[in-house]
Amino acid sequence: MMGVPPEGLASLKALLSRAVEAAAGSLSALSQQIWSQPELAYQESRAHDALCNFFQAAGGWQVKPHYHLDTAFRADWGPDGGLTVGFLCEYDALPEIGHACGHNLIAEVGAASSLALRAVLETLPDLKVKVSVIGTPAEEDAGGKIDLIQFGAFNDLDMVLMAHPSQEDASYLPDMALNEVTVRYFGKATHAADYPWEGVNALDAAVLAYTNLSVLRQQLKPDWKLHGIFKHGGVKPNIIPSYSELLFYLRTSKYKDLCILCEKATQCFKAAGLATGCQVELEFAKNVFYNVLPNETLRHLYEVNGRSLGMEFKTFETPNTSSGSTDFGNVSFIVPGIHPYFHIGTSALNHSEEYTEAAGSKEAQYYTLRTAKALAMTALDVVLNPDLLQQMKGDFKKIKFQEQTDGV
Numbered sequence: 001m002m003g004v005p006p007e008g009l010a011s012l013k014a015l016l017s018r019a020v021e022a023a024a025g026s027l028s029a030l031s032q033q034i035w036s037q038p039e040l041a042y043q044e045s046r047a048h049d050a051l052c053n054f055f056q057a058a059g060g061w062q063v064k065p066h067y068h069l070d071t072a073f074r075a076d077w078g079p080d081g082g083l084t085v086g087f088l089c090e091y092d093a094l095p096e097i098g099h100a101c102g103h104n105l106i107a108e109v110g111a112a113s114s115l116a117l118r119a120v121l122e123t124l125p126d127l128k129v130k131v132s133v134i135g136t137p138a139e140e141d142a143g144g145k146i147d148l149i150q151f152g153a154f155n156d157l158d159m160v161l162m163a164h165p166s167q168e169d170a171s172y173l174p175d176m177a178l179n180e181v182t183v184r185y186f187g188k189a190t191h192a193a194d195y196p197w198e199g200v201n202a203l204d205a206a207v208l209a210y211t212n213l214s215v216l217r218q219q220l221k222p223d224w225k226l227h228g229i230f231k232h233g234g235v236k237p238n239i240i241p242s243y244s245e246l247l248f249y250l251r252t253s254k255y256k257d258l259c260i261l262c263e264k265a266t267q268c269f270k271a272a273g274l275a276t277g278c279q280v281e282l283e284f285a286k287n288v289f290y291n292v293l294p295n296e297t298l299r300h301l302y303e304v305n306g307r308s309l310g311m312e313f314k315t316f317e318t319p320n321t322s323s324g325s326t327d328f329g330n331v332s333f334i335v336p337g338i339h340p341y342f343h344i345g346t347s348a349l350n351h352s353e354e355y356t357e358a359a360g361s362k363e364a365q366y367y368t369l370r371t372a373k374a375l376a377m378t379a380l381d382v383v384l385n386p387d388l389l390q391q392m393k394g395d396f397k398k399i400k401f402q403e404q405t406d407g408v
């Protein structure tokens with residue numbers, strides 16, 4: 001290991017852990033501030049300010065508020081011209097139930113990992129490594145990372161790391177590709193009892209579409225998912241609904257399969273319009289979420305570091321197949337990266353009120369800081385060892401190639 005014997009590496013990791021512990025008070029305060037003032041996607045101005053202030057106060061960071069987006073930011077420490085390690089923060093909340101996905105803890109992990117890696121790099125002045133923290137809004141909505149990709153915000157990174165709260169520690173979960181579609185049916189209103197034959201029933205079109213998709217579901221591959229809601233279904237029982245609206249999420253394990261599922265669903269939506277005589281309008285999302293690509297080198301290192309800190313990981317033979325989606329998937333297609341999940345001391349499920357409580361609890365702090373240490377140690381392993389760096393880059397190329405060439 002390039003000039004760093006194992007005992008040297010162990011002492012650098014101990015220093016890294018101490019740096020996290022030393023900042024525990026301010027990290028917890030940062031997390032509490034974000035948690036106690038939940039803000040929706042693209043409106044995270046107080047969280048944005050809190051994080052920018054945090055890095056300003058730490059000193060030595062070049063802070064760029066409103067980085068391409070109003071509520072995105074970037075903070076850089078270290079020299080140009082060498083490696084650049086990126087840590088990502090999320091901080092958007094959910095409607096009505098606040099930080100039920102624990103994104104305040106994602107922000108804390110990003111802040112803690114970057115401070116800790118910096119602390120170690122300061123003792124290694126010959127190593128040319130920059131640490132970059134990027135605040136990425138709107139994960140729960142349109143996907144701020146996808147907007148940021150369009151601005152080239154991640155292009156200068158050599159690796160990218162973040163961690164997401166969950167029920168357990170997992171170095172990888174197969175988050176799925178996702179598109180969403182809003183479907184609008186336009187019919188004709190009339191009196192539902194007096195002249196129903198004069199109407200064109202848009203609610204019927206929505207019901208048929210829902211049924212078409214339910215039938216389609218039994219013919220889908222096990223790792224393809226679709227689920228939807230009625231957003232609008234009429235205003236009064238004695239008025240034939242002239243307008244209805246559906247919102248559906250469509251997911252596949254691989255991004256390249258997503259267009260096939262979208263095409264099948266499109267036929268179902270159009271058929272319902274045809275059967276009822278309604279006009280149909282389909283609006284697919286501007287930002288499509290990609291599935292998250294694993295990186296075996298980073299996964300392995302994260303598990304070794306995590307275990308050294310007391311984490312227990314699921315075995316790879318039993319991956320959780322019921323994953324959601326994240327805009328980190330898109331990032332994982334352009335930079336080698338890792339998006340592990342971490343236990344926060346509760347068995348409550350994400351997107352529940354119980355999880356909101358847990359994400360703001362004192363108990364979550366221990367797990368959050370432990371995750372930050374494992375993430376920063378993983379980055380340290382790579383920046384200290386050119387072989388691991390090449391291996392990580394090789395894994396990235398290999399998985400991208402497989403992704404593009406695997407049969408459907």
Ligand SMILES: [Zn+2]
Nearest residue numbers: 101140350351
């Ligand atoms: Zn969520």
Ligand SMILES: [Zn+2]
Nearest residue numbers: 101103139164
């Ligand atoms: Zn989330």
